[in-house]
Amino acid sequence: MRLTVGSLMPRSLRWRLILLSVVVVAPALALLAWQLSHAFEQSVEARVHRELENHLNQLIARVEVRPGGGLKLAGHLSDPRFNRPLSGLYWQVNDADKPLLRSRSLWDAALAVRADMIKRGGVHEYVLKGPRGEELFTLVRGVWLDAAAGDAGKEKPHRYIFTVAMDHGEISAATAGFNRHLLFGLAALAFILLLTISTQILWGLKPLDRLRRQLERIRHGEGRRLAPPAVAELAPVIDELNKLLTAQEKTIEEARARAGNLAHGMKTPLAVLGARARDLKRRGLAEDAADIEEQIRQLSRHIEHELARSKIHGGRAVVVHHTPAGEVLPGIARALRPLNEALQWRLEVEDALALPMEKGDLMELAGNLMENAAKWARTEVVVRCYADMHGRPCLVVEDDGPGVPEAEYDTILGRGARLDEKVQGSGLGLAIVGDIIASYGYTLRFFQARAGGLGVCVIFAGEAAGAA
CATH class of the missing domain: 3.30.565.10 (Histidine kinase-like ATPase, C-terminal domain)
Structure with a gap:
């Protein structure tokens, strides 16, 4: 059997409308969920970017060049996570070849920072591997630092690579938590929408139920015409149905009258034939008369039967x-x-x-x-x-x-x-x-x-x- 879209659709108009609502609402909510989740993730990443940039600026401000060469950190950074091992928040300062300073949170590991990451000026975003193999959301910036005051004129300014990083899992965890609440909220919204749409459909189709009940009452003889509808859209349908009921009643009555007239009209010719048969019998043609009388009896039975049937109202009647x-x-x-x-x-x-x-x-x-x-x-x-x-x-x-x-x-x-x-x-x-x-x-x-x-x-x- 060949399957078509029409054959797969339910026969109920109510269920068709509900199914159409599901087909429209489900993709719309799915698209909304993706858009909100993506927007939230971007918002979290932007917030993390600003936070890391603040840490980066603070790190640059606190790093000093030692007299005779080398770097030192003039005081701790404000976020205590930099001092807690494997906390997920790290910083590191490199020259072109190796790390020179790094946060205590890195413990004995180092970030894989390369000199080619700062070929262009400004702050750059990267994803690096952390000390536990986790992905890190990383900001890298190259900064030129002058020599110490006592070494002025002995060395030229040197460029250093400043890096701050945060465990991307925190962003993923925040996004996952938001997605859970988002899916719960959208599921509740979908339920409310479908419930509202279903209620609206059921309420909207009530005039058709009332029309069906009116037709059923007419069929059972409890009425003759349909009442005016409560909604304007059904008024033409009600009007045409009432005209159809009137036309059907008229057609039935006319058909019954024609059948009755035809049956009554044939009685006189049959009576003449009966008289003719009796005349033939008196003349001694009894066999011919008997044949005629038998045909008359059969025609009379047929006429009586059709006349009786023409009086039947039954299923043909509009009103029972x-x-x-x-x-x-x-x-x-x-x-x-x-x-x-x-x-x-x-x-x-x-x-x-x-x-x-x-x-x-x-x-x-x-x-x-x-x-x-x-x-x-x-x-x-x-x-x-x-x-x-x-x-x-x-x-x-x-x-x-x-x-x-x-x-x-x-x-x-x-x-x-x-x-x-x-x-x-x-x-x-x-x-x-x-x-x-x-x-x-x-x-x-x-x-x-x-x-x-x-x-x-x-x-x-x-x-x-x-x-x-």
């Missing part, structure tokens, strides 16, 4: 209404009683339970299930409506008829399927039930009823939820 079960199911049972006066109806319905389905669709669904049960039942039909242990509304219809073998459950919902041709009906009832369930995305299950007949359970939730 909630219908109280107690307002629909008892009325359907009363309407079906004339089909079989001896049949007992037992309803166990939670009146406060509202089913997430448009009222007309619920009447079509429950009516077909209860009518099918009434056709097959011997003595009793049981209708139960309740919320299961997962809080999902359920509608269960059971009869005490002959039942259906489990192997034939898959064929029950077929259009025009009739398990017993002797039972009156077009075979479209359960097919319409299947269309309604599919339109809403709910779950339909068949099982053997307690009384031995067929049981049908409608779970008003998706397949994934139904499998829980």
Whole structure:
């Protein structure tokens, strides 16, 4: 699989923005850390340079030429580290060939100072090795000294090399200590920045969460339009979505009306054909009449099925209404009683339970299930409506008829399927039930009823939820 930048990016807009912030903040803080560390090191070196230059000037001022030749130090330098062995602060005075004077801190070692280090005038910086092999930050300067007062005229002025040095480890230690505090501070700053940016991103994306919740409420029938947004950037999106909702409602209603008109418009030609078939039968053409009547029955079933489907709101509807079960199911049972006066109806319905389905669709669904049960039942039909242990509304219809073998459950919902041709009906009832369930995305299950007949359970939730 070919990897691209887009495929490596997270799908979440929230995480994309946070990742982008990390990509921007991390290099910026790293560059800032390097710049501050480098600036601090330069500042420390400048301070050490000034300190060593002061020591160098003090050393030059205190070195005198002895009468008869040679040098002497007229008093100690102010910094006591020059007198402490291997203290890290050293001085030395050389002529062109060898060291003449040196600090006690050098002990028995000498700095590797050469005459070519002062070919140019002024103070020069070098890095030399110290008595313990450490690196020394070193200042070197050449100075011409006149002969002693008693030797005037006997010797010409002589140039000497004055050197002061400090252990570079002190600079490195100071820089390392600063870097530790700097990294801790920058890490805290990075955490605060990322926390602030993440909070800003989460707060900035809240209008999208509110928009999602509004759309979800509309889908569940708790609203029809989106409320005006709190931010101006989403206003055009909300406006277009509301226009889309309006257009979808209008399109659905027009499609339902056209389907209904088409179905009703075909009934008259079919009635004429039926009359023609009966006329052929009276003329003795019974076989031709039977063929025509069979085609009419098939067309009638198809028209009735499509007419029923056109009335389904289901998943095509913008709004999914909630219908109280107690307002629909008892009325359907009363309407079906004339089909079989001896049949007992037992309803166990939670009146406060509202089913997430448009009222007309619920009447079509429950009516077909209860009518099918009434056709097959011997003595009793049981209708139960309740919320299961997962809080999902359920509608269960059971009869005490002959039942259906489990192997034939898959064929029950077929259009025009009739398990017993002797039972009156077009075979479209359960097919319409299947269309309604599919339109809403709910779950339909068949099982053997307690009384031995067929049981049908409608779970008003998706397949994934139904499998829980």
